[in-house]
Amino acid sequence: MAVSTRKPILISGAGLASLLLAQSLLRASIPFLIFERDSSFSFRAQGYRLRLSSEGLNAIESALEPEMWKRFWETCGKTGGEGFGTIDAKTGLRVPEPPDDNKNDKPKVPKETLTSRGGKIVGISRGEMRKLFASGCEPFIHWSHRVTSYELTPSGVHAVFADGSKSVEGEMLIGGEGIYSKVAKQVSQGKLKVYDTGARGIHGQAPTTAFKGLGEGVWRMVDDSNPKGRCSVITNVRSGDMDDPNVQFGWTMGAQPGVIKVPNDDGAMIGTPAAEIVKELTADWHPRLKPLFDEMDVSEAAFWKITCSTPAGVPEWPNEPRVTVIGDAAHSMTPAGGIGANTAVQDSALLGRLIAEAGGYSDGVTAAYEKQMRVYGSEAVGISYGLATVGFGISIDENSKTV
Secondary structure (H helix, E strand, C coil), X not given: CCHHHCCCEEEECCCHHHHHHXXXXXXXXXXXXXXXXXXXXXHCCCCCEEEECHXXXXXXXHHCCHHHHXXXXXXXXXECCCCEEEEECCCCCEECCCCCCCCCCCCCCCCCCCXXXXXXXXXXXXXXXXXHHHCCCHHHEECCCCEEEEEEECCEEEEEECCCCECCCECEEEECCCCCCHHHHHHCCCCCCCEEEEEEXXXXXXXXXXXXXXXXXXXXXXXXXXXXXXXXXXXXXXXXXXXXXXXXXXXXXXXXXXXCCCHHHCCCCECHHHHHXXXXXXXXXXXXXXHHHHCCCHHHCEEEEXXXXXXXXXXXXXXXXXXXXXXXHCCCCCCHHHCHHHHHHHHHHHHHHHHHHHCCCCCCHHHHHHHHHHHHHHHHHHHHHHHHHHHCCCCCCCCCCEC
C-alpha cells in the first residue's frame, strides 16, 4: 500500500517527546501530522540544558536514524571536571557531600546519578535538541493549532482545535502537549492530574566567561539564609566553551514555596521581571558566583511553575486503542534529578517502536505502551518527588491544588 493513501498518526504538541516520536514514524515511513499551539519554534525561551541519563540516551539512539544520532551525539556537551558539587552561595565554598545514612529510622532519599556514558555527564540545551529532532519533520508541523479535544470515528480520530475546526481523520492521536494537555484529561477521564507544588523557578543564561569562577562540573549553589525558605541554582559548566563570550551557558533557579513571587503568578512572563527577582535574591551571594546573574541575558530570563504528578505514580484509566499520551502529559515531574525529559524520550522510543512494528495503528498498541510506561513512569515520578521534598521543601497529595 502506498504511504500517501494511509491516514496519518496525529500528534498534539511539537515538544521533545512529540518530535522524537515523529522521528520514529519518519524512519518507519508511517505518515504523521503535528499540531502545535505556538506560532514557531522561537516563540518561547528554549535555552536551559537537559542532563541526559543512560536510559534517555539509549532511547534517543534507538529512535533516530544512525546519521542523525551521530549529529545529535556530536552536539551534546560532555562534562568531566569535578563531577557534581554543592556550593554554599554565601561563602562560595564547596560543601562536603553527607555520608550515606544507613539507619532505618529515616525515609530513604534517592541518590542522583549524573554520569551516563564514558564516565561523563552528557547534556544538551532544550532548543538544540528540539531543532535536531525537528529535522525532516518541518513539512508536517501545523503551527498555531491548539488541540482542545478529540472525536473518535468508526475508523479513526479527529483532533479538535480551539477555534472549533477539526483535523483530517487520523489513525491515532498522541497527546504530547505537556502539563496542560486536554488530550490527557479527556482520554484518562480526568484521572491524569498535575499538581502545583507551590515552588517556583527561574531560568537564565549568561556568557560562558561568567562561569569561569566555577570551573568545569555540574554545580548546585544553595542559599539557606532566606527566612522564607531555601533557594538554589544548578548549572552545567563544560570545558570546551568556557572562554568563548559568544556562547551562553544556562542555569536554573528553584526555590521553596513563597521565596519567588511571580507577578500575578503569570508563569508565561519572561524578561526583566524574572531577571530582577533573581538579582534581588542573589544580591549578597559570593563574588565567585555573582557574574552568572550580573551578566545574565535579561531577555532569556523566564519563570516556571514546579509541578508534579501524584507521588503515587501514573494512574490507570480505561484504554482507548486510538488515543494515548506521552511526556509531561502522562507524567509531570519536578526538575529535581533532571528526570522528566529522560522519561519522556523513553515514551517516544517505546511507542514509536510499537507503532512501527505494527505498521501503524493496531488495536493493542496503546494498551501495550501504557502498561510498560506506567512501570518506569511511576518509578521516575517517585524519585523526582522524593528528591524535591528535600530540595524544594514540597509536600503534595491527592487533595493538593492542580494546575
